[in-house]
Amino acid sequence: AQSVAQPEDQVNVAEGNPLTVKCTYSVSGNPYLFWYVQYPNRGLQFLLKYITGDNLVKGSYGFEAEFNKSQTSFHLKKPSALVSDSALYFCAVSPPGGSYIPTFGRGTSLIVHP
């Protein structure tokens, strides 16, 4: 069975500083990995995904994520945080083959301070 861990419930960062939101996963085989963002009282919005190829994946709104197979991690990053980036971020993993149903992490609340 696959699983996802987001070890931080909350991440605080000052505007203009780089941000990292952590995600580790467990799955058999080569995973498909996703990041989503959720603003209050809204649904999740897709940011980026890793399937294969380059370990650094670029996505929407200046976000990127680094896939590290040996550490089974897929951390979300942004070079310069904006106050408007404050939201809830979810990492998800789905296995190769089979039902491809994703498993989501519990979410990390990102707070960017002016």
Place this chain on the structure above:
Amino acid sequence: DGGITQSPKYLFRKEGQNVTLSCEQNLNHDAMYWYRQDPGQGLRLIYYSQIVNDFQKGDIAEGYSVSREKKESFPLTVTSAQKNPTAFYLCASSISGEGQPQHFGDGTRLSIL
């Protein structure tokens, strides 16, 4: 514009009452999903459907029922058997197959009167 529409945005249920949450998509996606979101618990899968007239239970299906009579529609009924239905319910859809991201509606918040 293509997307997923969930209605109503807010819903109140009385004790012993069944309520139905609507989910409609015009993305021509084969797969549709229902999730329940509770604070600090992430998203938990209730039911999913990969094709019309077929659906599968997720991790927390007890007290819920669904139907998939049309490709664009996947309504969720919260029955009186669900003893703790207060939550934020999210519907999603995707292209069938590996590595496809999900598209989400803006949710329905269900509360008990």
